[in-house]
Amino acid sequence: MCALTADRSLKMLSRSIDDYPEGIILPIDKPYRWTSADVIRKIKFAAVKHFGKKNLKVGHAGTLDPLATGVLIVCIGKATKLAEEIQKSDKEYIAGITFGATTPSYDLEKPIDRMYPTDGVSENAVRKALEGFIGEQEQVAPLFSAKSVDGVRAYELARKLYRSGGELDAQAEELLSRQWITISATELLSFETGQRGTREDGHGGNRRLWLPKREGTHCVGRIVGPSVPGPDSAGASGRINVTDNSGLGLPRAEVRIACSKGTYIRAFARDLGEALASGAHLDSLIRSRCGEFTVENALLLEEALALLQK
Numbered sequence: 001m002c003a004l005t006a007d008r009s010l011k012m013l014s015r016s017i018d019d020y021p022e023g024i025i026l027p028i029d030k031p032y033r034w035t036s037a038d039v040i041r042k043i044k045f046a047a048v049k050h051f052g053k054k055n056l057k058v059g060h061a062g063t064l065d066p067l068a069t070g071v072l073i074v075c076i077g078k079a080t081k082l083a084e085e086i087q088k089s090d091k092e093y094i095a096g097i098t099f100g101a102t103t104p105s106y107d108l109e110k111p112i113d114r115m116y117p118t119d120g121v122s123e124n125a126v127r128k129a130l131e132g133f134i135g136e137q138e139q140v141a142p143l144f145s146a147k148s149v150d151g152v153r154a155y156e157l158a159r160k161l162y163r164s165g166g167e168l169d170a171q172a173e174e175l176l177s178r179q180w181i182t183i184s185a186t187e188l189l190s191f192e193t194g195q196r197g198t199r200e201d202g203h204g205g206n207r208r209l210w211l212p213k214r215e216g217t218h219c220v221g222r223i224v225g226p227s228v229p230g231p232d233s234a235g236a237s238g239r240i241n242v243t244d245n246s247g248l249g250l251p252r253a254e255v256r257i258a259c260s261k262g263t264y265i266r267a268f269a270r271d272l273g274e275a276l277a278s279g280a281h282l283d284s285l286i287r288s289r290c291g292e293f294t295v296e297n298a299l300l301l302e303e304a305l306a307l308l309q310k
Contacts, residue, residue: 003027003293013307017051023079025086026304027293030072033240036063039301043074046308061086062290065266066240067107070287070295074304089291090184092258096284097269099276100194100250103243106142106266107282111243116279121251123191129275130186130255133268138178142266183268185258194251245283252283 002013003025013024030039044058061073061083070093075083100118104110255272257265266282273280288295299307 011307012309013050015050015052017053017056017077020077023075023077023082025079025082026074026076026307027290027298028072028074028304029295029298029300030064030069030287031301032069033066033242034301035066035240036060036072039072040074042301043076043304043308046305047076050308059083062091062261064287065107065285067109067242067282068285068287070285071290071293071298072287073290073293086291088261090258090260090289091263091287091291092256092289093265094189094286094288095255095257095265095269095282096252097255097272097280098245098250098252098283099273099278099280101245101248101281102270102273102279103281104143106270107285108243108245109241112245112281114279116273118194118251118278120277122193123188123253125276126191126253126255126272127188129272130188132275133183133186133272136180136182139181139262139264139267139271140178141264142270179262181263182260183257183263184260185256187256189254189256191254192252194249245281256288258289 002020002023014020026043028039028043030036040058040060044056047058048054048056056077057080058074058076059080061075064070064072073083073086075086099121100116101112102114102116104113257263257268259265259268265285269280269282286295
């Protein structure tokens with residue numbers, strides 16, 4: 001099996017898929033506002049042309065939300081048989097969480113639907129609340145998700161309810177069953193009080209996420225994604241709406257979360273807000289690791305496409 005990362009010296013893949021009898025794995029740093037399906041379509045189009053094989057199989061090992069960036073594992077050829085096994089791997093995320101407000105989608109895809117008091121939200125309170133999430137637990141998936149409900153994607157039901165003005169929160173429990181997940185580690189990376197736009201450690205609020213240093217990586221300190229929506233990149237889905245709540249002056253935390261397959265970080269943000277007697281929603285998300293693959297050694301989409309150019 002050929003697994004390519006950002007520290008590879010290979011400039012282009014062989015023109016024959018037969019040279020990769022176990023398939024090809026491309027860990028890609030998914031662009032912001034691209035759906036996982038958008039990435040697969042782009043890679044498949046290039047791969048079919050490169051290998052000259054119309055029925056070439058291309059898929060991913062676990063979807064990533066459009067408003068998230070980070071590791072998306074793309075499998076080509078025989079490697080698609082490994083997608084389910086890779087999807088079972090533990091994952092790690094860096095989440096930006098805004099307190100004091102909720103949205104129906106638990107992220108920025110929908111506008112704020114309710115405001116909450118933030119009197120109990122502080123750096124110490126967040127740190128203590130995070131400790132309570134360690135271990136095995138039940139989690140209700142967001143209604144706006146790819147989870148299947150009686151053969152129908154939850155987001156399809158959610159959008160129908162949203163258009164009809166239905167009470168999403170009241171119907172979510174009826175539509176989505178709880179599932180068991182495991183959170184193995186949490187870490188509060190930063191906290192902003194929101195009132196003055198500064199962090200509680202006294203540093204100015206920098207609304208861009210930096211990944212911590214990891215051994216064996218070649219691009220430590222790379223800025224991997226904005227917390228505030230930036231300009232659309234070519235190929236970003238026009239169906240994806242983004243709201244900007246950064247001007248509300250609400251408390252905000254950046255949290256590292258190591259967890260099992262099936263964990264919804266948007267639901268984690270919702271539950272963390274409830275644990276602090278407030279509300280919360282996700283304002284940024286990076287999948288920093290999927291199994292053995294990390295965002296530091298993932299390929300940018302243009303790098304992956306360069307391997308498949310004629």
